[in-house]
Every structure is written in C-alpha cells, then in structure tokens.
Amino acid sequence: xxxxxxxxxxxxxxxxxxxxxxxxxxxxxxxxxxxxxxxxxxxxxxxxxxxxxxxxxxxxxxxxxxxxxxxxxxxxxxxxxxxxxxxxxxxxxxxxxxxxxxxxxxxxxxxxxxxxxxxxxxxxxxxxxxxxxxxxxxxxxxxxxxxxxxxxxxxxxxxxxxxxxxxxxxxxxxxxxxxxxxxxxxxxxxxxxxxxxxxxxxxxxxxxxxxxxxxxxxxxxxxxxxxxxxxxxxxxxxxxxxxxxxxxxxxxxxxxxxxxxxxxxxxxxxxxxxxxxxxxxxxxxxxxxxxxxxxxxx
Numbered sequence: 001x002x003x004x005x006x007x008x009x010x011x012x013x014x015x016x017x018x019x020x021x022x023x024x025x026x027x028x029x030x031x032x033x034x035x036x037x038x039x040x041x042x043x044x045x046x047x048x049x050x051x052x053x054x055x056x057x058x059x060x061x062x063x064x065x066x067x068x069x070x071x072x073x074x075x076x077x078x079x080x081x082x083x084x085x086x087x088x089x090x091x092x093x094x095x096x097x098x099x100x101x102x103x104x105x106x107x108x109x110x111x112x113x114x115x116x117x118x119x120x121x122x123x124x125x126x127x128x129x130x131x132x133x134x135x136x137x138x139x140x141x142x143x144x145x146x147x148x149x150x151x152x153x154x155x156x157x158x159x160x161x162x163x164x165x166x167x168x169x170x171x172x173x174x175x176x177x178x179x180x181x182x183x184x185x186x187x188x189x190x191x192x193x194x195x196x197x198x199x200x201x202x203x204x205x206x207x208x209x210x211x212x213x214x215x216x217x218x219x220x221x222x223x224x225x226x227x228x229x230x231x232x233x234x235x236x237x238x239x240x241x242x243x244x245x246x247x248x249x250x251x252x253x254x255x256x257x258x259x260x261x262x263x264x265x266x267x268x269x270x271x272x273x274x275x276x277x278x279x280x281x282x283x284x285x286x287x288x289x290x291x292x293x294x295x296x297x298x
Contacts, residue, residue: 031059034100036126038064040116040135042167044111044118051076052101062091064124066107075099076249115214116190120163128208133167138188140164140215143156145253166215174198176224178270186219191259200223203269211260217253218264226268234260 041047048064063077072180073081073145076099081102083094094101111120130192131153139146139154141161146154147295169188170171176183176198185205187193192210199206205225220229233256242263252264 004257005278015061027071028056029057029059031055031094032081033060033061033126036064036124036128037131040111040133042135044108044113047109048103050101050103050108052103054096054098054100056096058096059094060086061094061103061147062088063103063105064107064110065090066110068228069106069108071105073105074102074104076102101150115167115211117164117215122163123160125158125160127155128159129153129155130163132165134166135167138217140167143241143255144213145217145241145243145251145284147251164215168213178224181223181270183221183224183270185224185266187216187223188219189216190214191256193262200269203266205264208259208261209256212258213254213255215255216262217251219251220266221248221249221266223248225264226265227267230265232265233258233261235263 032053032055034053036051037049039047039049046066050061050063051058051158052061070082070093071089072082072084073079073092073094075097079103080241081097082095084095085091086093092103092256094103110122111118113119132148137148139148141154141163143162143164170190172187172189172193174185175186175195176185178198178200185196185198187196187207189209190211191214192208193216194208194210196207203218203225205218226243227245227250229240229242229252231238231252232252233254238256241253242250243253254262256262269284
C-alpha cells in the first residue's frame with residue numbers, strides 16, 4: 001500500500017478513537033492562519049471566518065472556544081472541501097488540497113447581555129479582527145475604553161480579554177453658559193443622571209448616578225474644564241480612564257460601584273484657561289493585550 005495513503009488511514013483511525021477529553025492532542029501540523037475574523041451583529045450573534053494557508057501535509061486548526069454550529073470548509077473560490085472535526089468541535093483537521101482554506105462557523109452562547117451591556121470573556125492567541133454592529137462606537141476591553149468612531153472594528157493579537165459594549169447607549173447633553181460662551185457636556189450611560197451642576201469657583205462638575213456598576217462616560221470641553229482630573233464618588237476618590245483627547249474635548253470614563261454623587265475636578269477652568277495648552281498625547285493601554293488597533297474595512 002502506498003505509504004502516504006497508509007499514513008492518512010492511520011490518522012483517521014486515531015481520530016476515531018481519541019476521546020473528547022483528549023482533544024488537545026495534536027494530530028496534524030499547526031495551521032498558518034492568514035486571518036481570523038469575528039463578525040458580531042446587533043442581536044449578539046457571532047460569525048467566525050478563518051483563512052488558512054495551504055500546506056502539503058495535514059494541518060490542524062484550533063477553533064475559537066464556544067458552541068460551534070454551521071461549520072464549513074471551502075477554498076477561497078468557494079468550492080466545498082472535506083474536513084474532520086477533532087474533539088467535539090474544538091478543532092478541525094484539513095487534508096492538503098493545494099489552495100488556501102476558508103473555515104466558517106457560528107458561535108453560540110459566547111456573548112451574554114446583562115444590564116444592557118454585552119460581555120465576552122475571550123481568549124484566542126492568533127491575530128484576530130473584530131467587526132462590531134454599526135450602532136457601536138465605544139467598546140471596553142478589560143474595562144479600558146476604546147472609541148471606534150468611524151472605524152469598524154479592532155485588530156487584536158494574543159488576545160485574552162473581557163470585551164464589553166452597549167448598543168444605542170443613552171446620551172444626555174447638558175448646556176452650560178458662562179458669560180458670553182456656551183458649552184455642551186455629553187454624558188453616556190444606562191444610569192440615570194440627575195442634579196447636574198458646573199461650579200466655576202471649585203473647578204468641578206457634579207451629578208448623581210442612580211445605579212451601581214454602570215459605565216458612565218463624560219465628554220468634557222477642554223476650554224470649560226482642563227485636565228488632569230480627579231473623580232470622587234460621595235467624597236471618595238475613584239478610578240477613572242481619560243482617553244480620546246482630540247484637542248477640544250476629552251472623554252472621561254468611570255464605573256461607580258454604587259449610586260451617589262459624582263464630582264469631576266479639573267485643574268484649570270474658564271476663564272482661567274491658559275493661552276497655550278499642554279500637548280495632549282494619548283496612549284492606548286490595555287491590560288493583557290500585546291497589540292490592539294482600530295481599522296477600517298474595505
């Protein structure tokens with residue numbers, strides 16, 4: 001019998017006798033993946049697409065953890081190819097067919113919604129792109145905010161993260177008039193925002209939040225209240241994330257552990273605003289993610 005054919009038969013026999021508990025056993029060579037794309041729609045449905053480089057030997061592809069359905073394998077021309085499932089849909093084995101392979105499937109029960117926030121504890125060490133619904137322009141990675149704005153998604157390498165986002169998060173606009181100038185402070189949250197006050201003498205903005213553990217994002221005009229900021233919940237200093245400084249506005253995010261009064265204190269306030277403001281340089285710091293960046297789709 002041809003040695004190559006005999007080798008394939010041995011591999012298939014191994015697959016048939018390996019129990020699910022031993023799904024991490026390597027059967028083929030590790031696949032070289034050109035791209036991994038995760039597409040999320042407004043209902044929280046997840047579709048995954050892997051593009052795998054062609055090889056002359058059997059290759060093994062690890063799938064993203066979750067409940068896999070509608071699993072398929074084609075080449076890049078859309079022609080269906082045979083695949084072998086390993087360990088209860090944790091991976092697949094692809095036989096050589098001379099062209100790049102495309103694996104697609106749906107992932108169920110990975111995104112969970114609570115208090116209007118979708119959450120996914122994600123881990124996959126290949127370079128992975130995430131595409132979000134059109135309604136999403138702000139996401140949180142390990143509770144660190146990332147503004148998508150006109151971007152469509154993020155690119156993540158070595159990803160081990162807690163992903164959170166909301167769809168159509170309520171926006172509240174507070175108008176402030178000071179002498180001959182007008183400013184608008186935007187607050188985004190699923191918590192109720194009450195008793196908003198801008199106090200010029202104390203260089204502060206205060207408001208009440210009605211719910212605990214809700215993201216609260218405040219977009220502050222720099223000419224109104226200049227950074228750096230200190231944030232208090234009922235006179236106790238709390239953690240805050242300052243981000244997305246575009247030269248005229250800065251975004252400030254908090255997640256109060258209880259309801260109460262929020263106070264945001266700045267260092268300079270109108271009309272004390274300096275003629276030459278410090279150069280603002282923003283860095284994206286995301287714990288546990290070596291590389292992440294926003295990207296535009298074609």
